[in-house]
Amino acid sequence: MKRFLGFLLVTVACASAQSIRYSAERKIWLLTTNHSSYAMGVDANGSLRHLYWGGPLWREQDIAAPTPRRDVSSFDPKQMLENEEFAGWGGPRYYEPALKITRENGVRDLVLKYVTHRIQQNELEIDLKDIRDAIEVTLRYRVYPETGMLRRNAVIRNRTNQPITVESAQSATWHMPPGVGYRLSYLTGRWAAETQLHREPIHEGMKVLESRKGHTGHAINPWFAIDEGSASEESGRVWFGALAWSGNWRITVEQTPYQQVRVTGGLNPFDFAYPLKPGEMLETPEFFAGFSPNGFGAASRLMHRFEREHVFPQSRLRPVLYNSWEATTFNVTEQGQKDLADKAAKLGVELFVVDDGWFGKRNNDRAGLGDWFVNPQKFPQGLKGLIDHVKGLGMDFGLWVEPEMVNADSDLYRAHPDWVMNFPDRPRSELRNQLVLNLARNDVKEHLFGVLDKLASEYDIRYFKWDMNRAFSEPGWPEETPAAQRKLWVDYVRNLYDILDRLRAKHPKLEIESCSGGGGRVDLGILKRVDEVWPSDNTEAFDRLRIQEGFSQAYAAKVMSAWVTDVPNMNRRSTPLQYRFLVAMQGALGIGANLNKWTDQDSALATRMIDLYKRIRPTVQTGELYRLLSPRTEDVTANQYVSGDGKQSVLFAFRHSQQYNLAAQTIYLRGLDEKAVYRLESVDNKLADREPELSGAYLMRRGLNLNLRGDFDSTAVILLRVQ
Ligand code: GLA
Secondary structure (H helix, E strand, C coil): CHHHHHHHHHHHHHHHHCCEEEECCCCEEEEECCCCEEEEEECCCCCEEEEEEECCCCCHHHCCCCCCCCCCECCECHHHHCCECCCECCCCCCCCCCEEEEECCCCCCCCEEEEEEEEECCEEEEEEEECCCCEEEEEEEEEECCCCEEEEEEEEEECCCCCEEEEEEEEEEEECCCCCCCEEEEEECCCCCCCEEEEEECCCEEEEEECCCCCCCCCECCEEEEECCCCCCCCECEEEEEEECCCCEEEEEEECCCCCEEEEEEECCCCCCEEECCCCEEECCEEEEEEECEHHHHHHHHHHHHHHHHHCCCCCCCCCEEECHHHHCCCCCHHHHHHHHHHHHHHCCCEEEECCCCECCCCCCCECCCCCCECCCCCCCCCHHHHHHHHHCCCEEEEEECCCEEECECHHHHHCHHHECCCCCCCCCCECCEEEECCCCHHHHHHHHHHHHHHHHHCCCCEEEECCCCCCCCCCCCCCCCCCHHHHHHHHHHHHHHHHHHHHHHCCCCEEEECECEECCCCCCHHHCCCEECCECCCCHHHHHHHHHHHHHHCCHHHEEEEECCCCCHHHCCCCHHHHHHHHCCCEEEECCCHHHCCHHHHHHHHHHHHHHHHHHHHHHHCEEEEEECCCCCCEEEEEEECCCCCEEEEEEEEEECCCCCCCCCECCCCCCCCCEEEEEECCCCECCCCCEEEHHHHHHCCECECCCCEEEEEEEEEEECC
């Protein structure tokens, strides 16, 4: 009996720890994590219906089985009220479908019903099938109990004996709790002004966030957050998500006339058609989402932690980087680079990167792209001499590449004019004098893998900066049938991922940065495969504060490259060197300035700042970020990072422009232990409080005052927990 009781206890304990539970009797799934729950059920007609998404629930009996609804009118069918989890376009359904197809005979109706499911630890697969045909969809779910994140996508299979064409293939539809008054946060921008945070009320109708440009795009980033209308950094319920796809993507935010907000995202249906022959399948991108009961700050902290633990490649802390682009542009020479390397090493730089201009006939942006062999005039002995020099100085070596592109004036294009995407007898539009290779072609993919693999094998290269400096145009693939040509949008991205995955597997120490004219390719799909991303070509420090604020809504500081560059910069603005350093030190610090022009004082300050950065780097790159004061709304911008173990915290503060001789506002710290005592170290003596040690309670409730004066003043304070 005792043994039996013991066994029972163990089973009960396991069941309650289970993150995915299914009630066979009521056909309900409850996915539960530390931070959120998500519920679905099958109704009497066999439709899979969404039931709940929000804070954690523990009792599945609380969730009622989906009840049948009635048509409201002949214009308002019950289907519009039923919140189907993944709706096909068929029957009387007028909202944004998750899947739309055409059969060979022209029949386009698709009504999906539940068939079966499988649960394996934190993963759930639910099979749906059309009411008539063997067109099948597997919905894939994974829960991440520690952060409460959910991952969803879908696999669409044609098991009929006729071809079909997929016209819209989404990853997921997310339903908000029924009601109105929601607000959408999203990130917009353009070249040199990416990730600007916007918030606006959600009304009836549909808001479309998307890219049609072939890459993720500068204009909108594939991230959203929805709150009940009044959430702040630290309070309010927030539902948020991000799509892992670096090609044409779309997220629609729709409020139906029935007070239901639905978010549907996946492959952009614009110019989309994906033929599936009998037996073929299409898998949609992963869509990650989470829930925070404590505002936007907690939402992004959950996201950051999740990314560090489950998305990013598990690589070292980002080293301090020097990139020679802004110093030399295309005028790269072996001696010039060696001189810069000497200077960079003295400052404490750990990774020296040669940017554009080292290959082919690349003396400006009109020629050479595609010819990835070392320019013999600039580097008579190849790159080895420079790399040995850089390594001798104790730094790693990195190299810029832009594999997907070709100049018309290049040996590659002369040999393979058919390798670029094009429509026959139509213009091939050049942007920055370059054309886009059709990476959907496997011969192009193999060629590019070969080029990069050769470079990484021949030379001791630790790091590629992988650039992509234009969007697609004329996306034709003449070698394919007209019906299959539009696969290019998807297959291009798949092949890009394949090259990155293979390169990393073959060269495990190789690190990669994703750049696309700045932040044109920043998303969780590429971030699975690269170690950092370049948020913007705009390195002007004040503009950067807002770009970084937006970036941090969705992405963790570890992957955010941030450079110190020369002034005057964009907007003809000149900010002090310390200000520029402290702005850049909030991510993965790099320097892109022309070191040949720096004075001894500049170099001395830079050495001190780099030294300081190395002390706080683990906290910045792997700690928790608290956005205390926003550059969008305040004169002072303040961000605070707290290390995972709570022992170190660092506060960065920037004043835009003092007026009327007023003191800077008080800064209330967060994320500290109120009972603990912290020792304060100011980088430049701007602490108004003279006490060397202060309690967490005081720092969070009374706050800190900083002597920030004039325009573009800045400071940082390191806090060390002493008891
Ligand atoms: C793009 C990048 C820059 C630099 C140049 C080189 O503009 O964003 O950082 O690499 O290309 O041509």
